[in-house]
Amino acid sequence: MTRLELALVLALLVAVPLSLLAGRVWIDPLHPDLANATVILLELRLPRALLAITLGAGLGAAGAAMQGYLRNPLADPGLFGVAPTAALGAVLAMWTGAAAAWALPLFALSGAGAAMALLGLLAGRQANVALFTLTGLMIASLSGALMSLAISLAPTSFALSEIVTWLMGAVTDRSWADFVLAAPLTLAGIVALRLAGSDLDGLVLGEAAARSLGLDPRRLQAKLILGIGLTVGAGVAVAGIIGFVGLVVPHLVRPFTDRRPSRLIVPAALAGALLLLAADSLCRLLPLVTELRLGIALSLVGAPFFLALLLRLRRGAGPDAGLA
Amino acid sequence: MPGSPDMLRADNLVLPGRLAGVGLTLKPGEVTAIVGPNGAGKSSLVACLAGLLRPASGEVLLDDAPLAALSPRHRARRIGYLPQSPEIAWDVMVETLVALGRLPWQGAALHRAHATPADDARAVEEALAAMDLADLRHRPVSRLSGGERARALVARVLAGEPRWLIADEPLANLDLAHAAALVRLLRRQADDEGRGVLLVLHDLATAMNHADRVVVLADGRVVADGPPATALADDLVSRIWGLPARWLGEPGAKALVLA
Numbered sequence: 352m353t354r355l356e357l358a359l360v361l362a363l364l365v366a367v368p369l370s371l372l373a374g375r376v377w378i379d380p381l382h383p384d385l386a387n388a389t390v391i392l393l394e395l396r397l398p399r400a401l402l403a404i405t406l407g408a409g410l411g412a413a414g415a416a417m418q419g420y421l422r423n424p425l426a427d428p429g430l431f432g433v434a435p436t437a438a439l440g441a442v443l444a445m446w447t448g449a450a451a452a453w454a455l456p457l458f459a460l461s462g463a464g465a466a467m468a469l470l471g472l473l474a475g476r477q478a479n480v481a482l483f484t485l486t487g488l489m490i491a492s493l494s495g496a497l498m499s500l501a502i503s504l505a506p507t508s509f510a511l512s513e514i515v516t517w518l519m520g521a522v523t524d525r526s527w528a529d530f531v532l533a534a535p536l537t538l539a540g541i542v543a544l545r546l547a548g549s550d551l552d553g554l555v556l557g558e559a560a561a562r563s564l565g566l567d568p569r570r571l572q573a574k575l576i577l578g579i580g581l582t583v584g585a586g587v588a589v590a591g592i593i594g595f596v597g598l599v600v601p602h603l604v605r606p607f608t609d610r611r612p613s614r615l616i617v618p619a620a621l622a623g624a625l626l627l628l629a630a631d632s633l634c635r636l637l638p639l640v641t642e643l644r645l646g647i648a649l650s651l652v653g654a655p656f657f658l659a660l661l662l663r664l665r666r667g668a669g670p671d672a673g674l675a
Numbered sequence: 676m677p678g679s680p681d682m683l684r685a686d687n688l689v690l691p692g693r694l695a696g697v698g699l700t701l702k703p704g705e706v707t708a709i710v711g712p713n714g715a716g717k718s719s720l721v722a723c724l725a726g727l728l729r730p731a732s733g734e735v736l737l738d739d740a741p742l743a744a745l746s747p748r749h750r751a752r753r754i755g756y757l758p759q760s761p762e763i764a765w766d767v768m769v770e771t772l773v774a775l776g777r778l779p780w781q782g783a784a785l786h787r788a789h790a791t792p793a794d795d796a797r798a799v800e801e802a803l804a805a806m807d808l809a810d811l812r813h814r815p816v817s818r819l820s821g822g823e824r825a826r827a828l829v830a831r832v833l834a835g836e837p838r839w840l841i842a843d844e845p846l847a848n849l850d851l852a853h854a855a856a857l858v859r860l861l862r863r864q865a866d867d868e869g870r871g872v873l874l875v876l877h878d879l880a881t882a883m884n885h886a887d888r889v890v891v892l893a894d895g896r897v898v899a900d901g902p903p904a905t906a907l908a909d910d911l912v913s914r915i916w917g918l919p920a921r922w923l924g925e926p927g928a929k930a931l932v933l934a
Contacts, residue, residue, distance in 0.1 A: 422764035546784035553778050555765055556831070559758035562727050564835070565751030565779040574784070610765040 409582030411623020414597025419612025432490030463584025520591030520646030540581030548613025595653025755837030776834030
């Protein structure tokens with residue numbers, strides 16, 4: 352474990368207990384009101400915190416791998432179209448009124464699986480990075496259109512409001528079942544992305560050099576489809592769409608690494624976990640009538656960050672401006 | 676097939692529109708320059724020799740065995756390849772860049788390691804020294820000059836300790852002094868380390884003065900192959916490049932002038 356990873360783990364170890372105590376009801380660790388505190392901690396805040404950590408880790412690792420693959424600091428895991436396709440699955444679950452608790456995540460995971468299968472089928476034998484990414488964008492835009500169609504044809508206004516609220520991702524009121532579903536999938540996805548690490552390192556020098564170093568582009572694509580499909584798909588299945596984490600987190604962490612993509616994946620996962628946990632705790636604390644949705648909050652912060660980054664790259668000032 | 680097993684050979688390579696039956700045998704310890712007008716098929720030929728392009732017919736043989744039969748990582752340990760004007764995506768340090776050349780030796784997902792970390796460190800050290808980069812090892816690549824950057828890219832290939840070193844226009848964008856310095860360092864790889872060095876060159880004078888052997892390519896065919904003075908004879912250069920030209924000066928310091 353590097354010093355950076357150790358620091359992030361320590362920060363998480365401090366942040367988790369703090370986040371558990373904070374909320375509408377503050378819990379005094381020295382004089383807890385035992386009856387309520389146990390319920391609040393174990394049934395509400397602990398699964399929520401663990402879920403935020405899981406999703407943040409998945410999105411951070413996916414973003415780091417995506418930026419390494421595209422050799423572009425502005426890349427986002429959303430480019431593969433997994434998130435909108437998973438969301439489409441979830442919307443269909445709500446649209447058809449499938450009531451069982453497992454129906455929505457199952458539909459969403461099926462959507463993510465469909466996106467992964469399409470990517471694998473359409474990516475082609477050449478395994479060209481640009482074509483692959485355009486394939487992902489096409490899948491994303493098709494799913495987006497179908498999702499809009501489903502929303503516009505929503506059978507009841509209740510279903511409509513349920514869909515729209517759900518799409519603004521959040522981890523409120525999530526149960527242990529959600530965590531149990533998302534955690535193993537996300538972990539498997541992060542492992543797949545970490546295994547792609549040395550291939551991504553080869554890509555630092557471009558596709559031709561990477562192939563001359565023995566990289567098999569098809570295997571790399573398979574690892575990425577698996578890794579990004581699992582992390583992003585699991586996230587959408589339990590929390591809706593949460594943007595900007597995968598884009599922003601690798602930037603925050605990269606200056607503390609030697610800038611090799613393989614060395615960024617685990618720290619980005621840890622930092623993503625920390626960021627999402629902190630953001631969710633802040634959402635809980637903001638004195639608003641209804642709680643600010645996590646997805647909206649992150650977009651509100653993330654979009655200006657993205658713009659600032661674009662401006663910095665345009666000036667060519669950023670140390671990672673080497674977009675070639 | 677008689678002959679030394681230590682060789683890299685192209686056998687009647689055909690790539691529609693690019694190569695029309697090219698044969699070429701490279702020997703260790705020799706610097707071979709490939710020259711030719713734009714579109715002659717130089718880059719396609721070296722990409723085939725490096726195993727990155729599969730010819731439509733014909734084959735590339737490494738030590739008398741088909742190159743295509745080797746696993747990509749095995750091939751990468753034998754043949755180092757520097758593509759034309761490579762990009763460096765992230766602002767890594769010189770040392771980190773050079774260490775990327777060790778990737779085919781290192782263990783990774785589903786691959787076993789073929790070298791120890793100590794081997795890796797020594798190879799990187801030697802590559803840095805061979806390209807005079809020891810003092811720049813901690814510098815980010817964005818802060819290198821053009822000549823330093825070109826040397827760092829070659830050092831990345833050398834770190835893989837390949838028997839064969841193939842570089843597609845390694846001297847592009849370098850001024851005269853830096854180009855000469857880099858050619859001298861590449862020469863040493865052939866003379867001292869016994870590597871087979873194959874360079875695609877644009878500048879005929881560099882090929883004339885520094886290569887052991889020159890292969891002239893035009894329209895996907897080899898039109899001359901031999902010692903520089905023979906392969907780059909005045910009349911051939913004039914005919915292929917379409918300009919009346921002749922060589923002036925002493926061997927080793929010749930210059931091409933338009934007649």
